[in-house]
Amino acid sequence: MTADPVLPATGVSDGLEASRVTIRLDGTLIIDGVDCTVEPGTFSALLGPNGAGKSTLLSVLAAVEKADSGNIRFGGAELREMHRRQRARTVAFVEQEATTELALTVRDVVALGRTPYQSLWSDEGPDDAAIVTRAIELADMAPFASRNFVNLSGGERQRVLLAKALAQQPELLLLDEPTNHLDVSAQLSVLALLAELATTGVTVLAALHDLNLAAAYCDHVVVLRNGRVYAAGPTRSVLTQELVRDVYGVEASVLENPMTGRPVIAFSPLALG
Amino acid sequence: MTTRRGATRSIRADKSSADDGGRTRRTIVAIVMVVLLFVSLTFAITVGPTTITPIDVWGSVAHHLGLGTSPLPELRDGIVWQLRLPRVLTAAAVGAGLAVSGAVMQAVTRNPLADPYLLGLSSGASLGAVAVLLLGASLLLPIAAFLGAMLALGLTLLLASSLGRITPSRTVLAGIAVSALASAITSLVIFWTVTGDSYREILGWLLGSLAGARWPEVAIAYSAILIAGVPIVLSGRVLDSFAFGDVSAAALGVNVQRTRWLLLGTTALLTGAMVSVSGSIGFVGLVLPHAVRLMVGPRHRALLPLTALVGAVFLVWADTLARTLFDPRELPVGIVTALIGAPVFALLLARRKASS
Numbered sequence: 001m002t003a004d005p006v007l008p009a010t011g012v013s014d015g016l017e018a019s020r021v022t023i024r025l026d027g028t029l030i031i032d033g034v035d036c037t038v039e040p041g042t043f044s045a046l047l048g049p050n051g052a053g054k055s056t057l058l059s060v061l062a063a064v065e066k067a068d069s070g071n072i073r074f075g076g077a078e079l080r081e082m083h084r085r086q087r088a089r090t091v092a093f094v095e096q097e098a099t100t101e102l103a104l105t106v107r108d109v110v111a112l113g114r115t116p117y118q119s120l121w122s123d124e125g126p127d128d129a130a131i132v133t134r135a136i137e138l139a140d141m142a143p144f145a146s147r148n149f150v151n152l153s154g155g156e157r158q159r160v161l162l163a164k165a166l167a168q169q170p171e172l173l174l175l176d177e178p179t180n181h182l183d184v185s186a187q188l189s190v191l192a193l194l195a196e197l198a199t200t201g202v203t204v205l206a207a208l209h210d211l212n213l214a215a216a217y218c219d220h221v222v223v224l225r226n227g228r229v230y231a232a233g234p235t236r237s238v239l240t241q242e243l244v245r246d247v248y249g250v251e252a253s254v255l256e257n258p259m260t261g262r263p264v265i266a267f268s269p270l271a272l273g
Numbered sequence: 274m275t276t277r278r279g280a281t282r283s284i285r286a287d288k289s290s291a292d293d294g295g296r297t298r299r300t301i302v303a304i305v306m307v308v309l310l311f312v313s314l315t316f317a318i319t320v321g322p323t324t325i326t327p328i329d330v331w332g333s334v335a336h337h338l339g340l341g342t343s344p345l346p347e348l349r350d351g352i353v354w355q356l357r358l359p360r361v362l363t364a365a366a367v368g369a370g371l372a373v374s375g376a377v378m379q380a381v382t383r384n385p386l387a388d389p390y391l392l393g394l395s396s397g398a399s400l401g402a403v404a405v406l407l408l409g410a411s412l413l414l415p416i417a418a419f420l421g422a423m424l425a426l427g428l429t430l431l432l433a434s435s436l437g438r439i440t441p442s443r444t445v446l447a448g449i450a451v452s453a454l455a456s457a458i459t460s461l462v463i464f465w466t467v468t469g470d471s472y473r474e475i476l477g478w479l480l481g482s483l484a485g486a487r488w489p490e491v492a493i494a495y496s497a498i499l500i501a502g503v504p505i506v507l508s509g510r511v512l513d514s515f516a517f518g519d520v521s522a523a524a525l526g527v528n529v530q531r532t533r534w535l536l537l538g539t540t541a542l543l544t545g546a547m548v549s550v551s552g553s554i555g556f557v558g559l560v561l562p563h564a565v566r567l568m569v570g571p572r573h574r575a576l577l578p579l580t581a582l583v584g585a586v587f588l589v590w591a592d593t594l595a596r597t598l599f600d601p602r603e604l605p606v607g608i609v610t611a612l613i614g615a616p617v618f619a620l621l622l623a624r625r626k627a628s629s
Contacts, residue, residue, distance in 0.1 A: 064523040088526030095524075098517040101385065102571035115514045116526035120507065161517075168525070 015040040021070030043198035045214035048224035062093035088116035092165035113167025139163035155186025306582035363486035365585035366494035372584025375558025395553030396455035397425025415549035422545035481554030481607030497546030509574035556614025
């Protein structure tokens with residue numbers, strides 16, 4: 001059996017563990033002592049209303065921002081103590097709607113994912129080329145490889161950025177609203193891809209707005225409210241009528257999707273006036 | 274879905290990457306530009322009131338490098354070795370330095386309108402030059418100009434940091450403020466002191482000119498290329514990682530703050546050195562990086578060395594035009610680069626609009 005050039009060779013021993021993470025932005029407490037764990041090789045959703053701190057927490061988990069206090073460990077190692085490049089080989093982060101002014105092809109963009117593996121002056125090697133090709137293929141973007149990134153649709157761009165993250169050969173993949181502004185079919189295909197990546201051993205955590213998408217694809221959810229973890233655990237047991245009411249202030253019924261058996265949340269109309 | 278799942282267990286990546294076409298193209302462009310640079314340097318030396326053949330040029334150069342005797346009589350040999358050769362060599366270095374600095378400024382600030390003078394460097398250098406030419410400060414002109422440029426850079430960074438955390442946009446705004454102040458002081462000094470001939474001298478300097486380039490200028494320009502230019506040209510991969518912004522670069526393992534300031538500082542040194550030997554020649558750093566992007570794409574590993582070559586060739590020709598168009602009078606080369614650069618820039622803008 002030959003190892004895949006992109007996906008992790010062996011299952012990761014430990015998942016993501018954040019403990020007592022606190023973040024202040026300009027003096028305001030955004031994340032207030034968050035503890036959360038994400039099991040290795042699972043696809044988990046980070047949920048919560050606008051302003052709950054999802055994006056801030058994700059950027060700290062990805063170590064692109066610093067926490068004011070707390071520990072974040074992945075695979076048993078403290079992320080903050082890892083060397084930057086080593087960390088970028090372990091953790092990949094897909095920002096919300098990142099874009100560029102440069103006329104880069106899809107392949108150019110995905111090749112950026114190889115940055116943490118290349119020394120400043122080394123050329124792109126055959127291994128890098130193979131991994132880039134494979135990452136593009138995994139994201140189902142092979143026919144687009146030589147297209148210009150800025151001319152792609154939102155869904156296609158999101159898949160390219162995902163391929164860029166995969167080219168980092170990450171064991172932990174963090175995504176901020178990967179389905180934002182995508183049409184339904186693009187949303188479903190991105191999430192299906194993430195769920196499939198998780199089955200190959202990648203630990204995936206995505207901030208999501210849409211509770212139904214989380215319910216349909218994620219094994220576990222972490223729900224934030226006002227910078228704290230309100231609830232966390234298996235999707236089915238966490239996403240309840242009470243939780244939707246308490247966290248989002250909306251009445252809802254939690255039903256079962258007749259096609260998949262997974263939970264579906266039907267929202268009650270808000271009373272006007 | 275099935276193809277993806279099936280493929281997860283085997284390397285199916287074809288190693289002949291789709292990039293090969295681009296690589297061949299970049300290699301061809303690079304070879305053409307290197308040949309063009311040597312041809313341009315040789316040709317530029319032959320042009321002038323005294324006609325000299327290309328063979329004589331190389332014969333004279335070989336003679337001064339200790340190989341054989343010069344084919345030229347002493348006077349004409351002096352024209353090659355003392356006047357024209359140092360001038361074209363300086364033109365090539367300044368063109369390369371400015372073009373590369375422009376490309377880096379555009380990448381680091383993510384601003385396509387950025388040029389090497391963005392942080393107040395040229396206005397500061399002009400003030401330094403005015404201090405020598407008009408106020409009689411007892412410094413060598415290049416040193417005064419360099420000090421002026423570095424003073425302006427320091428002021429810009431000081432102002433930017435006093436506004437809070439230093440960001441690219443704050444730095445650019447601070448640069449505009451410092452530039453305006455330095456230009457105003459320069460104008461004031463000119464207004465009060467300039468008479469007759471010194472006016473042409475200072476105007477030439479303000480518009481950019483290579484008329485005074487001799488071997489000391491060659492030494493300054495190539496030292497800067499060696500110390501600052503070469504490391505910058507080799508840092509293309511890091512610049513590429515900024516394509517999607519700071520967060521994306523940080524997620525790729527780049528130390529964003531340190532890299533940005535290292536690049537800005539090195540670029541400022543390079544630009545400062547170039548301004549000190551030539552005055553502030555406009556449009557080279559703004560326009561050429563865009564033109565080269567159209568030829569070889571936006572990836573900096575290829576873009577930076579090719580931008581350097583194109584910048585060198587361009588300024589050698591621009592300077593040749595500047596000293597021959599209205600012979601025996603010389604135009605400041607900055608007028609030539611602006612006359613060529615402005616329409617080219619307009620053309621690039623039109624193309625950009627058409628393609629988006």
